[in-house]
Amino acid sequence: MAEQTTKTTEQAQSSNGASGNGKRLFGIDPDAIKAKATEDINALKKPTRTDLYKSIFRVKHDDTPRSRTLGVLSNVFLHLHPAKINRDAVAYNYTWGMGGISFYLFWVLTWTGVLLMFYYHPTKVQAFRDILYLEHDVPFGKLLRNMHRWGAHAMVLTVWLHMYRVFLTGSYKKPRQFNWMIGVILLVLTLLLSFTGYLLPDDQLGFWAVTVGTNMARATPLLGHEGPFGIQLGMTAYNDVRFALLGGSIVDSNALLRAYIWHCVAIPGFAATFMIVHFWRIRKDGGISGPAPMMLEKEIKPLRR
C-alpha cells in the first residue's frame, strides 16, 4: 500500500515538475493538497467508516441479530450476559434486579472508597481529623463520604432482598445449589465489609458499635477467653480470637489499622473473587433461573441416588 501511494505522488510531482506551470511552492503541488483535504472531509461525514472507529468497535452496530449477538459476546464487559435470554426474565417483576443493583452498588462503593482512601489515614489521631477535613475542606468531600455510607447501607438491603427473591423463586434448587452457597458467603462478606467500615471514622458511634460486635467474639466457645471451655484451653484476653480480630484487648489504633486493611483490601478481594465465581456459575448453571415453565406434582420423577 505504502509504495503505491508514493508512486502516485512522484508522478504528480514529475508531471507538475514537467509542466512547470510555475505555481509550485517548495516542490508541493497545492491542487494535490486540496484534493487530499476534500477527501478527508468526506471521510468525516461517515465516521463509522473511518479506520479509527473500526479499530475500536470491531462489531458493526446495526439491528441485525448477528450484530446484536456479537455486540454482547465480543464486549469484555457485556459478555457477562449470554447472547439471548429467556423472554420473560427481562421483566422487572421476576428478578427485581436486586443482584444487578447490588453489583452496581459494589462498583459505586469501590469507586467512592478508592477516592476516600486518597484522604484517609488509618491512625488514631489522624482518622477523625481526616473525616473532618473531608467534610469541610475537600470539594464534594461530604457528598463522597455520604455516597459511600448510604451506598453501603443500600447494598446490605439489596443483598438481603436478592437472597429473599432467589429463595422465593426456588432458584437455589438443582443445579444452582452451589451458587446459592456462594451467595450466602457473599452476603456474609457484605456484612463484614460494612462492619469494618463502621469503625474507620474513629468516632464514638463506630468505636462502641465495633466494641459490642467484637465482644461477641470474646465469647466464642474454645477460642474466646469468656466462652465455655475457653479458660481451660488457656485463652486469656491477650491471646484469644478477639485479640486476633482487634490486634489488642480493646478497640484502638491496631484495631483501626486492621479494620482498614480488611475493609479496603482483603474483604473486597474475597468478595470480588466470589462474585466472579457467582456470575460464572449463574451462566454455567443455565443463566437466570426463570420464570421457568411450571412443573406439576405428578410430573415429579423418582430420585436416582
Next chain:
Amino acid sequence: MDWHQLWTIISLPDNIPIVGLMFLIPFYTWYAFRQAFANDRLIDQLDADPEMAKTHHRKTQPYQKGWAREVHVWPYLLRIEFLSAIIVTAILMVWSITLDAPLEEPANPTLTMNPSKAPWYFLGLQEMLVYFDPWIAGVLMPTLIIIGLIAIPYIDTNPLGNGYYTYKQRRFAIWTFLFGFVILWCVMVVIGTLIRGPGWMWFWPGQTWDHNKLIFEVNRDLHEILGITDPILYGIFGFLVVGGFFLITAFGIHKLMTLTEFNRKILARMTLLQYLTMQVLLITMIGLPAKMAARLLFRIKYVWVTPWFNV
C-alpha cells in the same frame, strides 16, 4: 406520647435503612406472593385439564406461537439494567445531598455510650444477647444461621417451584424461611433500632428514652424456681430439660412434615442425613422464640446451668 423522641429516632440519618426495611420487606413479600398465587391458579388449571398441560407454555406471562422464546440481551435486558443503574444513582445522590453521614465525638474509650449498639444489621444478634449467653447468641447462632442458609438447597428435596413463584407447591419451605428471615431477623433488627433504648431497655414507640429509667425484673434460673440447689443435680436436670425440648420440637416438626400427602412424598425423598440436619436447624431456630417466651413470660433466666456454660 413523645412525638419528638419518636421523630428523632426515625429521622436519625443512620436509621433510614431500617425504616426503609420496614417498607421494602412487606412490599416485596406482597409483590412475590401476588405472582405466586397467580402461578398457583395456573397450576390448578393445568392439574385440572391434562390436555392443556401438554400444550400450555406453562407460564402466566403471555406467549404466542410466533414469538421468540429467547430475546436478545442487547437491547432488551441491557436497557433495563441501564435504567435501574440511573435510578439507583439518582436515589443515592439525592439521599447523599440531603442527609449527612453521622460523625459523633472522637472515640473515647473511657466514656461508654448508652445505649451502645452494634451496626444496625447486627442488632438482631444483639437482641439475642438479652436472652442467651454471649457464646450462643454471638457465635453459635450466627454460625448456625449461615450453615442453615447454605444447607437449604441440599436438604430441600422438593423439586417443584424451581424457577417460578409458587406458594402451594413449597408451603413448608416458604413458611420456615419467612419465619427465619422476616420474623427472626428483620423484625428483631427493627426492635433493636426503634424499641431498644438506653440500658437496652424496652421503650415503646413514643416513650422518652430516659437514661435513668429503672425497671424491676428478677429473672431466676429454672432450677432455682423449682428449688434444686445441688449443682450436679441441676446440671443433669438442665440437660434433661433441653434434651426434652429437643425431642418434643423434633416430634412436632415431624408431625408437620407428615401432615399432608404431598409433604409425606417429599419426606420420603429425604435421606436420613438431610432429615437430621433439617431437624437440628429447625429446632435451634425455634429454640430462640422458645427462650424468648420463657424469659418474657415466665422470667426464666437459664434453663441449663453448668460450671462451663449456661443455656
Next chain:
Amino acid sequence: MRFSRSVSGWMMAGLLALSLACGGGDDAGEVADAPEMEEAVVTVDPAKAATITGKVKLDGDPPRMPAINMSAEPDCRGLHEAAPPAEVVVASDGMLQNVFVWVKSGLDGKFAVSDTPAMLDQKGCIYSPHVLAVQTGQLLKISNSDPTTHNVHPLPKTNREWNRSQPAEGADIEYKFPREEIMIAVKCNIHPWMRSYISVVNHPFFAVSGADGSFEIKGLPAGSYTVEAVHERFGSQEMSVTLGDAESKDIEFSYSAS
C-alpha cells in the same frame, strides 16, 4: 439524538430559569448617613431675659466656728491680728453666706463660655472667696499673695485630679475644668485648715449667696427650671420655678442650724 424539537426546547428553558433563580439577589440597602450637626450656641436677648433673686435664711443661731490655729505657719499668723474663724458656716442675722445656688435642670442647648477668668486668691493662708463657681471651660486663675508656699489640691470625682505647689509670689496657676461637677473641695496639704469649694457648671446661670444671704441669677430664657441651693455643711435643697419673658421671681431657701 432523536429528541423531538419540543423536548430539547423545554430543557433549555428549564436550565435558563434555574440559573436566573440562584444568580439574582438584590444588593443591601444603602446605610443611612449619620448627620453631623454642629450644636448652635443659645443667646438670650436681654429684653426678654428673666431673673431669679432670693435669699438664703438660716433658722436658729448659727454654730460658733472655732478659730483656725495657724501656729504652725507664723508667716500667715502674722497677717491676722486675731486668729480668723473657720469659714465653714458664715451667717449674720439669720442669713447664710457661701451658699451655691444654680439652675439644676430645665435649660437646653449650649451657652457661650464667658472669657472673664474667675479669680481665687490665697491670702493669709485663707482662700478667698470660700465658695466659687465657674463655667465648664472657663479660665480659673489661682494666685498666691502669701509669703509662704501653698499647694493647690482640688479633689474632684468626675474631673481629673491635680495637685500643684505654688511658691510665694509664684506665677498664677491657670486651669479650665472640662466637666460639670458641684462643690469640688480644694485644700492645701501644707496648711490643712485651708478649704475652698469650686462648682463647675456648663451654663452661666448660678450665684453664691453674699454676706446678706442674697443671690441673683440674671439672663435666663423663659421656661420652668429647678433651682438648687448647696451648702458645704447643711446639704442641698431644690425648688422649681417657672419664668415668663422678662419676668423676675424672688425665692427663698431656709436651712435650720440645729
Next chain:
Amino acid sequence: MQKPVDTDVDPVVTKSLSVPLLISTLILTFSLVWAIYDEVYVMRPWKNFQADFIELYSSFLTRLKPRQAAAEAAVRESPEYQALQQELDGAEELAAQRVREIDTVVNRGVTPRLLTARLTFQILKSEIDAVTYQIETETSESAKQRLQEDIDEIKARVVEVDLAREDGSGEVETLEMKFEALQAEFLRLQERRVALQAERAKVLEPASEIRAERDALLADRLAGLTAQQVDGLVNRMENFNIDIKQIHLNDIDWVDRCESCHLGTREPVTINAEDVGGRAEFVSHPSLDLLRIHDPEQFGCSTCHNGNGRATRSVVKGHGRHKFWLWPLWHKENMQAGCHQCHAREVITEQADVLNRGRTLFLNKGCWGCHRFEGFDRESDELAAVRQQMKIIDDRRNANLKEQRESISAGDVVEDMDEADALYARADLLSLRNAKLDAEYDALNVEEKSLVLETRKFGPNLKEIRVKLRKEWIPVWLTNPHEFRPGTKMPEFRLLEDEVQKISAYLWQNGIEGELASHPPGDPERGKELFGIRGCLGCHSMGEGDAREGGNFAANLTRVGEKTNYDFLVRWINDPSEVTPDPEADADAPHPIPIMPSLRLSVDEVRDVASYLMTRKTDATYEPADYMDDPAMAEEGMALIRHYGCAGCHEIRGLEREGRIGTELTLEGSKPVERLDFALLTHQAEMEGWYNHKGFFERKLKDPAIYDQGKMRVHLEKLRMPNFHLSDDEITALTTFLLGAVDTNLPAHYRYEPEDDRRYIQEGWWIVRRYNCVGCHQISFSGQSALMSVPLYEDPDWQEQLPPQLYTQGARVQPDWLIRFLDNPALHETDIHRNGMRTYLEARMPTFHFSERQVMKLSRFFMARSSQSMTHVDPDLEPLTAQETSLARRLFQSRGAPCLRCHMTGNPSHDRDATAPNFLTASTRLKPDWTYRWMLEPAKIAPGTAMPSELFRKEGDRWVFAGPLPTAFEGYEKDHADLLVRYMFQLTPAELRRLTAAGVQ
C-alpha cells in the same frame, strides 16, 4: 385467565423504555446540578458574608474618609506641624541642588565608565586566571616557566577601550590601556562611586530626620488613620478576592477559618456594629492589645474561643454549638474561660476580670474546702512533699554515717598505708556529703516550719466555741447563717431540726474548756470611732442594706454582739493567733494561724472596740439549747459532721484528718457531659438547650439541690452541696472559671508557666488574694480598695489617711526593708501600738504573722511587678561637700520649701498631723532614683497623692527649685533635686535636729 392480546405484536420486543429513561436521566441531571449548587453555595455561606462585608465596610470607609481627612487637616494646620514643615522644606531645597550634581556625575559619568572598564578587565582577568590554574597544577618546571611567559604576554597586551567621560558630559574617549592600568582604573571608579553615594545620603540626612519627626508628630496627634491610609483600605476592598481566610498553626496542626466570616477582627480601623449596618460579626476585636500579646498568627482563634475552626459549612458548625462537638464556642459572658487553660497557675490574670473574680470567689468562699482544685490548697500538698523529702535526706544521711563508720574501722585495721589513706579519704568524703545534706535539711526545715504556719483550713477554728460563742446562738446560726448575717461566706446547709441539734451538741461537747482573762469594759463610743478609723472596714463591714460600710472579705459585724462574749473579743482583737491551749493535743504541735491579723491596738483601745462590738446586737431572743450537753446527741452529731464535710473547712476536734467530700474540679471543664448528673432534668435540659456544662454549673450554683428535684430520696441521700446564695454575676464568674478548668491539649510552650520573675508575680497574687491586701491598698490598676468606698474617706480631710497605693511599690522601697516591714510593721520591738513608718495614719498596718516563705514571696512579688531585682545594692551616692550640705539645709529651712511642714520630723506634736514619712528613714527604705523621679512628678507615680507636683522646674537640662531660692544658690550649677536626694540619703539624726531646731517649722 390470560389477557386477550393482539396476536402478532410481541410485548417484550416492542415495548419501549425511552420515557422512563428520559425521566430518570432528567432526575439524575437535576440531582447532579443540585449537588453542584449545594457544594458551591449552600455549603459555603461565607461567600455571602464576604460579599456583604466588602459592601458594608467600603461604605463605612467612604463615610470615614472625610472625618479622618478633616482631623488630619486640623493636625497639619497646628503650629508645631507647620514649623516642622517649613524646616523640612528649607532643608530639602538646600540639599536638592547638591544631590542633582551628584546624580548626574554618578549616573552619566562614573557608572557607564565603570561598566565598560569592568567588562574588558574581566575578560583579561579570566584569561590570566585560567593560565595561573594551569601553572598551579603543572608538574614540570619548564612548563610552568612557559606558562608564566604567556601570562606576562597577556599583561603586556595593549587593549583599546572607549570609556565615557567621568564628568557626566556624555562624550566617550577611546584609550589604550594595559591590564594593570585597567585594573587600577576599575578599582578607582568603584571607590569613587561609593564615596559619591555616601555623600548624597549625608546631604539628605537632616531633611529625612525632620520628615521622620514630622510624621511621628502626625501619627501621635491624629486619632486613627490618615486619609491616605483609608484610601489604601478602600482600594484593598475593591480588589478583595473572596476565598477562605485561614490561620494554620503548624506545630499543633491547628486550622482556624474564623476570619472567613469575621472579616473585621484585625482591621486597623475599629469597627462597631452600627458602622457596618448592625452586622455584629464584622466588628473588630474588642481588646486589640490582647491581640498584641496573643498574636492570632501564633495562637489562632479557637484555642482561646473554642468552636470548630475548621468548619465553614454553617454558623452552627463553625461555632461548634451542636451535639457532637466537645468544644463549643464560649458564650459572651464566659469568654474568659479560655484564658485559664494556659494561665492555670494564676489567681489573677491581667484583663481577665470575670475569670479573676471566679477564682477569687473559689478561694474566698471556701469552695476548695470540699472540692480539691490544683493550686488552691497547695500548702498542705507542699507540706507533705517537703516532709517526704526530709525523710529521704534523713535516710541517706544515716546510710552515709554507717558507711563512714565501716570505712574508718576498716582503715584502722588494714596494713597497707595507701589503702588506709583511701579509706580515710572515703570517710572524709562521706562526712562532707553529709554536711551538704544537713544544709539541704535545714533549708527544708525552714520551709516545713513556714508551711506548717501557712497550712490552715478555710473556716474559723471550731475547737474554741465553748470559750468564744454563746451556746444558744450556734443552732440558730447553723439553721440558716444568711438570715443572721446576709452575705456571709458560711453557706446554708439544708439541715433538719434534729440534725442542727446533734451537730451543735457534738461541737459543744468537743469544744476546749478554758477560762479567759476577764477585762473591765471599755468606752463603746471611743470603740465605734476606733473601729471606723483603724482599718477594720478594709475587710469587715458594719450595717445592713444600703447603710452597709466597709469591705466584704470578712464578716458583717452588725449583730456580732449576740454571738460572742466580751472577754473572748478582747483576746481575739488583741491577737487572733492566740488560742486556748488544747490539753489533748501535744504541746508543741503548731496551730494554724487565722487570716485575721493583729492590729497591735493598745489594751484600752482593744477594750473600747470590744465593748463597742458587744453593743452591736438586736433584741432577738434565743431559746435555751440544753440538748447540746446530751452525749447521745453528740454521738450522732459526729456522723452528721462527717457526712456534711464540715471538717473540710473547719478545724474540729476529733475530725482533723477528714478529707474533702466534694469531687475534684481541676479538670471539670473537660468532664464528658454524660458524666454531669442532670438526674430527672436530663430530658428537659436537652429540650430547653441547656444540656451542657454551662447550663449545669449555673443551675447547680443557683440552687445546689436542683438535681434532687422529683427524686424520691431519703434525706441523708440527698445532694449535700450547701447553698452559698450567690448573686447572678458571681455565678457567671464562677461558671466561667469552672468552664475554663480544662485538660488542655495545647503543648507546653503555649502554656504561660514562666520560670523568671513573672512566676513571683503569680505566686505573690495568691498571698495578696488570701490576706485581702486590696481591702486597704490599691495594688492592681483597676482595683479600688474597700476603704476608699467607706464614706469617712470621702471627706477631703481624710484623703491623706488612706493607706498608700502600691502600684509600683517595688521601685519605691528596698527589698530587705519591705521584708522587715512585712514581718513587723511597727519596725520596733516594744513600741508596737503604732505604724512603723506612717505613725500619723489612723489606719493601722496589721501584723499578719506571715511565715518566712510568705514574706519572701510578697517582697519578690512587689519587686517583680516593678521589674526590680531582689538583691538591692545601695548605690553609693556622691558624698555632699560641706557647701552643698549648708545649701541643702538652707533650702529645707527656707520659707518657699514646705517640705518639713508635711514630713515627720521626730517631734511628736508636729508628727501628729504630719502627712508624710520622716526623711531619716529614706536611706534605709527608699531607692534614690525612685525618690528623684518622685520629687519631680509625684502625681505620675501615685495619682491623688498629697505631695504637690511642680516643686521643681526645668532650666536647661537641670531641675531647679520652683520657689524663691536662698541667696547662696546663685553660684550653684548642679541639679537641685539631685542635691536634695543626696542630702536626704545622707541625713543623720543630728543633722535633722539641727534642721528642726532652727525653729522655723
